[in-house]
Amino acid sequence: MVLSESVDQQEYKNLLYLLDDADCVYTAYIRTGSIWKGGTDSKITLTLYDADGYGIRINDIEAWGGLMGPDYDYFERKNLDIFSGRGPCLTGPPCEMNLTSDGTGSGHGWYCNYVEVTTTGVHMPCAQQEFEVEQWLATDTSPYELTAIRNYCDEYSSTRRHVILESNTSSTSVRVAK
Numbered sequence: 001m002v003l004s005e006s007v008d009q010q011e012y013k014n015l016l017y018l019l020d021d022a023d024c025v026y027t028a029y030i031r032t033g034s035i036w037k038g039g040t041d042s043k044i045t046l047t048l049y050d051a052d053g054y055g056i057r058i059n060d061i062e063a064w065g066g067l068m069g070p071d072y073d074y075f076e077r078k079n080l081d082i083f084s085g086r087g088p089c090l091t092g093p094p095c096e097m098n099l100t101s102d103g104t105g106s107g108h109g110w111y112c113n114y115v116e117v118t119t120t121g122v123h124m125p126c127a128q129q130e131f132e133v134e135q136w137l138a139t140d141t142s143p144y145e146l147t148a149i150r151n152y153c154d155e156y157s158s159t160r161r162h163v164i165l166e167s168n169t170s171s172t173s174v175r176v177a178k
Contacts, residue, residue, distance in 0.1 A: 024089035024121035028061065032079045033111035033134075039076035040137075041105030048094035048117060051153045055096075056087045075110055093127030094119060095153040101137040101146045109138030112148065 028046060032039055044062065049055035058064050062074050065085030074081050094117055101110055112133040120126040131150040139146060 024087055024119055024124070025084065026056070026058070026065075026087055027082065027084040027118045028058075028065075029116040030061075030075070030081045030083070031113040031115075032075050032077060032081070033113050034078045035111045036077070037107060037109065038111035039073075039079070040101060040107055040110035041075075042101040042103055042108050042110060042137075043105075044075060044110075045098075045100045045102070046115065047098040047100075048090070049096040049098075049153070050090040050092040051095050052091045054090050056090065058083075058085070058087070089121045089124065090119065094129050096151040097129075097131040097149065099131075099133060099137070099148045099150075103139060103146050109136055109141055111136050 026048070030044075043060045045057065045059050046061050047055055047057040061083050065083040066072070066074060067082045067084055068074065073079075097115060097117070099112065099115060101108065112135065114130055114132050114134070116128070116130040118126060118128045129152070131152070133148050133150065135143065135145075135148050137146050137148060138144070
């Protein structure tokens with residue numbers, strides 16, 4: 001495990017607890033647009049944050065929790081793709097999202113309509129958040145970015161710094177330093 005920034009000892013213990021605690025279930029519904037050539041074969045990463053700055057990164061969401069079957073082609077034009085898996089519980093409902101394409105594969109460009117996320121855990125209420133994307137994730141089409149960030153958290157969340165823990169699993173806890 002590698003910390004990208006230094007943190008105090010208590011915060012480090014809290015981060016280790018979150019990393020080892022996989023008691024929540026995350027379900028993501030991702031809609032690909034109907035735009036011609038709007039699908040992709042790239043690997044997609046989804047990172048979710050709560051208002052306190054805790055987060056979970058899901059690297060290669062298809063491998064992590066694709067539910068559509070072994071011969072299904074994810075992220076194709078007009079698809080509603082469903083993913084679900086376990087991960088560390090956040091301290092509240094997700095209110096910020098980072099959706100990133102790795103830009104690989106034939107037809108790397110991808111038009112995403114939205115990402116809808118539900119979360120639940122033991123003795124926790126279910127939470128649901130829709131993140132409207134309506135954007136190309138591509139290097140050859142405006143806005144020429146492979147990442148879409150949507151932040152519905154409070155007005156101060158844009159000044160937070162991300163401290164990222166890395167592990168060998170497909171999901172990684174993230175702590176945001178204020």
